Amino acid sequence: MGIKKRKTEEAIFKTLMVLACILVSSSLFLIIGTIVAKGLPYLNWDMVSKVPQGGFYLGKEGGVLNAIIGSLYLAGGATVLGLLISIPISVYLNIYLKKGSLLSKSAKLAYDVLFGIPSIVYGAFAFSIMVWLGVRASLLGGIIAVTLLIIPILVRTLDEVIATVPKELKHAALSLGATRWEAAKVVLKQIRPGIYTAILLAFGRGIGDVAAVLFTAGFSDNIPKYIDEPAATLPLAIFFQLGSPIPEVQGRAYASALILTIIILVIVFLSHVLATKQNKHKI
Amino acid sequence: MTQHPLISVKDLNVHIDGHHILKNINISIPDKSVTSIIGPSGCGKTTLLKTFNRLLDDTANVTVSGSVLVGDEDIYAPHAEVTHIRKKMGLLSQRPYPLPMSIYDNVAYGPRIHGIRKKSELDVIVEKQLKDTSLWNEVKDRLHTPAAKLSIGQQQRLCLARGLAVKPEIILGDESTSALDPISTHKIEDLFVRLKEQYTIVLVTHILRQARRISDYIIFVYMGEIIEFGPTEEVLLYPKEELTKQYVKGFIS
Numbered sequence: 001m002g003i004k005k006r007k008t009e010e011a012i013f014k015t016l017m018v019l020a021c022i023l024v025s026s027s028l029f030l031i032i033g034t035i036v037a038k039g040l041p042y043l044n045w046d047m048v049s050k051v052p053q054g055g056f057y058l059g060k061e062g063g064v065l066n067a068i069i070g071s072l073y074l075a076g077g078a079t080v081l082g083l084l085i086s087i088p089i090s091v092y093l094n095i096y097l098k099k100g101s102l103l104s105k106s107a108k109l110a111y112d113v114l115f116g117i118p119s120i121v122y123g124a125f126a127f128s129i130m131v132w133l134g135v136r137a138s139l140l141g142g143i144i145a146v147t148l149l150i151i152p153i154l155v156r157t158l159d160e161v162i163a164t165v166p167k168e169l170k171h172a173a174l175s176l177g178a179t180r181w182e183a184a185k186v187v188l189k190q191i192r193p194g195i196y197t198a199i200l201l202a203f204g205r206g207i208g209d210v211a212a213v214l215f216t217a218g219f220s221d222n223i224p225k226y227i228d229e230p231a232a233t234l235p236l237a238i239f240f241q242l243g244s245p246i247p248e249v250q251g252r253a254y255a256s257a258l259i260l261t262i263i264i265l266v267i268v269f270l271s272h273v274l275a276t277k278q279n280k281h282k283i
Numbered sequence: 284m285t286q287h288p289l290i291s292v293k294d295l296n297v298h299i300d301g302h303h304i305l306k307n308i309n310i311s312i313p314d315k316s317v318t319s320i321i322g323p324s325g326c327g328k329t330t331l332l333k334t335f336n337r338l339l340d341d342t343a344n345v346t347v348s349g350s351v352l353v354g355d356e357d358i359y360a361p362h363a364e365v366t367h368i369r370k371k372m373g374l375l376s377q378r379p380y381p382l383p384m385s386i387y388d389n390v391a392y393g394p395r396i397h398g399i400r401k402k403s404e405l406d407v408i409v410e411k412q413l414k415d416t417s418l419w420n421e422v423k424d425r426l427h428t429p430a431a432k433l434s435i436g437q438q439q440r441l442c443l444a445r446g447l448a449v450k451p452e453i454i455l456g457d458e459s460t461s462a463l464d465p466i467s468t469h470k471i472e473d474l475f476v477r478l479k480e481q482y483t484i485v486l487v488t489h490i491l492r493q494a495r496r497i498s499d500y501i502i503f504v505y506m507g508e509i510i511e512f513g514p515t516e517e518v519l520l521y522p523k524e525e526l527t528k529q530y531v532k533g534f535i536s
Contacts, residue, residue, distance in 0.1 A: 173392075176393040176445065177366045177369050177393065177449055189383050281430075
């Protein structure tokens, strides 16, 4: 191949790459732009400080505080519960078990499958457990469904992060006479920035999901006081408001979407700050 | 051997993934001296070193038979306490791997997990080990900064200080200078020579000149077997075995 042809090929592929990058980043701006344009006129202090008056479907007064609080409780509770379960799983599979052992291989296959299961299936599964246990649609039900949904995300992310830690670091701790748990703590210290990324991904997924909470968390115009009360969530609120025939209520849906987006942005920012702050000891 | 042995290996066989990596190893490593394990890449020298601190346990599909006595303790006995065995041996790997914490905490890590909590006691240990590894003057004003900020040569000396802080009897070095520049290499070699007064040192190296410079004894391993073992001069200058002769002359590598 002549140098001219090779240079043309280089130019074509570079253009394609740049175009793809522009397409993706501009669509982000388009999404945020649309939400801001449509939602900002309806965003006021009442939206974030009051519960709805007259219901979501028809109400033009009040706000979505119940859904904001409900979403935060739900995603927060599920993330905490999910971490409590997935950190031990990752530590056991990656640090305790020998590489390539049958148990670790089959467990990894299992949560790869779980990762691909759509959230509505988790919702239906959690719902059937709730019926069996006699639990009604509530914050607790929603937290359980979302926890099930985000555990595969957390475990997979933690796996990837732990895989970046050289095994010699674990061996360094072991050869000082550390137990495996003590060596695991050294590895966890090393991957702390990665844990924040996992939390961010799980929280983001949890706060944005509709299908898992549709049957399990229920819906309410009030802020849940106890874990067994039904709770509203922002995505469901948006869903109901968009379905309303009243244009004003539809506008409020975009305002709710804007609030949801701002919450996600704050979480991204916070986890980024935390990750950089924790980075200084990383080898 | 005039000195009494600290590590005695008897009929050691190691299989990894069905491959016979170490074959009928029998050796006694003398106390308070430097012993280098030399041999071509893939001959099993690192595996031999890893059997001493049972880090081989961390690899899947490994079977070890035979015994390795450290002092009077068979470290492959069924009830052997692995953490206790590893505490007796400091490991210095190919590249330095400081723990993700400050210089001070790296040295204090070992003593802390073994139960020393008092700051005054830890301060003494940290200062002593950093002085023993000639690092104190370079880092005394920044003990609480991240260990990762040190140069790679300093990191390797820090790893040595960290290992010495748990009071081992043996230092194991796995090509510990292969990532270092000549000056840092020289510093580590000097340390080994100085430390053999108090410790038994076993090194894996592929640099013959290094083996000659610092070791008292040499083990030549080839294809999983020990071909020759003896004082450095004898093995390198007057090898008894044909294979050793060829390796020393550079015909096999």
